[in-house]
Amino acid sequence: MYISASSRCFSADKFEDACRQLTDLEYDRIEIWFDSEGNHLDVNEVSADPDAFVAKFRDMTRMTPIAFCLDHEISPQVLSGLTKLAKLLRVTQITIPASELGTPFNSEIDRLRALLTIASEDGIRLSIKTKTGHLTEDPHTAVELCQAVRGLGLTLDASYYICGPYKDQTYDQVFPHVYHTQLRDTTPGQFQVQTGLGEVDFSKLIAQLARQDYKQALSVEIHPELLDGADRSLELRKIRMLLETLL
Numbered sequence: 001m002y003i004s005a006s007s008r009c010f011s012a013d014k015f016e017d018a019c020r021q022l023t024d025l026e027y028d029r030i031e032i033w034f035d036s037e038g039n040h041l042d043v044n045e046v047s048a049d050p051d052a053f054v055a056k057f058r059d060m061t062r063m064t065p066i067a068f069c070l071d072h073e074i075s076p077q078v079l080s081g082l083t084k085l086a087k088l089l090r091v092t093q094i095t096i097p098a099s100e101l102g103t104p105f106n107s108e109i110d111r112l113r114a115l116l117t118i119a120s121e122d123g124i125r126l127s128i129k130t131k132t133g134h135l136t137e138d139p140h141t142a143v144e145l146c147q148a149v150r151g152l153g154l155t156l157d158a159s160y161y162i163c164g165p166y167k168d169q170t171y172d173q174v175f176p177h178v179y180h181t182q183l184r185d186t187t188p189g190q191f192q193v194q195t196g197l198g199e200v201d202f203s204k205l206i207a208q209l210a211r212q213d214y215k216q217a218l219s220v221e222i223h224p225e226l227l228d229g230a231d232r233s234l235e236l237r238k239i240r241m242l243l244e245t246l247l
């Protein structure tokens with residue numbers, strides 16, 4: 001396992017500024033986040049010309065890209081462009097959202113199978129994020145989706161299981177299906193708190209991942225809009241140092 005940080009930690013900034021600030025905070029691996037409005041990084045523009053983005057990325061930073069993450073739905077055509085970009089950057093992991101609650105289960109299976117086929121053609125692993133308000137908010141349903149769509153994985157964001165509607169239930173069953181993780185500290189009543197003040201047992205989480213032979217990223221994803229006056233740079237340093245002591 002290794003530590004990375006999501007460019008979402010600086011979601012209000014341009015992508016190149018996020019890279020620079022993460023480098024200053026001594027992160028050397030980055031998860032590239034695409035926002036729905038395209039203000040941070042426009043997925044349509046990037047997927048339309050993967051070669052141009054690769055050249056730009058290599059000029060702006062020496063960070064190693066390790067994953068892509070989208071919080072909004074994308075078309076098969078856009079995903080196809082992203083998988084080509086992933087191959088060029090040697091990225092093997094893409095996270096997409098599951099559909100929102102209320103979506104028929106069979107319809108979601110059909111959608112995910114079609115997207116997984118595209119990703120698999122380029123050797124890219126596809127995972128859906130565990131998130132409140134989506135079909136993955138229930139850990140049992142999240143696992144059922146992975147079982148129904150062979151080859152599909154989960155991006156585990158434990159905060160939604162600690163703070164969400166299933167906070168009183170275990171989510172141990174998701175670990176065999178985890179392809180990627182996104183981390184911050186959390187309490188049952190607050191999605192994001194300062195590192196060390198929450199109830200995320202990072203040591204236990206890492207141990208559970210290790211039992212599944214997980215060798216991928218522990219990706220820090222701080223939501224700037226939820227900092228409540230906390231120093232973002234300090235928070236990013238604290239959680240990086242904490243994770244380093246556990247690895």
